[in-house]
Amino acid sequence: xxxxxxxxxxxxxxxxxxxxxxxxTTDRQAEIAAKGxxxxxxxxxxxxxxxxKSPTGGTQTVVSDDTDDTQQIRLIxxxxxEEATRFEAGDYGxxxxxxxxxxxxxxxxxxxxxxxxxxYAETPTGAQITYTTTDASMVTALHxxxxxxxxxxxxxxx
Numbered sequence: 001x002x003x004x005x006x007x008x009x010x011x012x013x014x015x016x017x018x019x020x021x022x023x024x025t026t027d028r029q030a031e032i033a034a035k036g037x038x039x040x041x042x043x044x045x046x047x048x049x050x051x052x053k054s055p056t057g058g059t060q061t062v063v064s065d066d067t068d069d070t071q072q073i074r075l076i077x078x079x080x081x082e083e084a085t086r087f088e089a090g091d092y093g094x095x096x097x098x099x100x101x102x103x104x105x106x107x108x109x110x111x112x113x114x115x116x117x118x119x120y121a122e123t124p125t126g127a128q129i130t131y132t133t134t135d136a137s138m139v140t141a142l143h144x145x146x147x148x149x150x151x152x153x154x155x156x157x158x
Contacts, residue, residue: 040079041075041078041079042062042064042072042075042076042079043072046064046065046066046069046072047062047063047064047065047072047076047126048062048063048065049061049062049149049150050062050063051146051147051149051150053142053143053146055139056132056133056134056139057116057130057131057132057133057138057139057142058130058131058142058143058146059128059129059130059131060128060129060130060131060146060149061123061126061127061128062076062079062080062126062127062128063076063123063125063126064076064125064126067124067125072126073125073126076126076127077122077126077127080120080126080127080128080129081120081127083129084118084119084120084129087109087113087116087118087129087131088113088118089113090109090110090111090113090114091110092106092109092110095145095149098152103145103148104144104145104147104148105140105141105142105143105144105145105146105148106145108137108138108140108141109138109141109142109145112135112137112138112141115133115134115135115138116131116132116133116135116138116142117131117132117133118130118131119131119132
């Protein structure tokens, strides 16, 4: 084959792989949104998840996109209050039911939950859970767990 033919073939392959990856990601995000509606009482299209990593863990925040939507704010707070209690006890069943049992970091968080301090707090438009640990392997697990959620939730997370 001529060099130009190889170049075209290579470019076509890259575009095909990229298209498949985008489709798979979009398909996965739609699946996650559907499963999320069964677990999270608030409206994913009216709220935003934020995941901020820190050297000792990180903070997961959920906020109402409309600062005056008191119903969404209440639903967020109720849900995160319950989740913080479960996470502190090593129960990560809700994220597993949404993202799957093989979600990065999930198994480590379940097994090592005693090494992670879980703290719930209200924010003006929602609530947050802060995870703190001195165990480097748990920090790695939390960061992997955050990354998986950001990827899976797509436009609903940052």
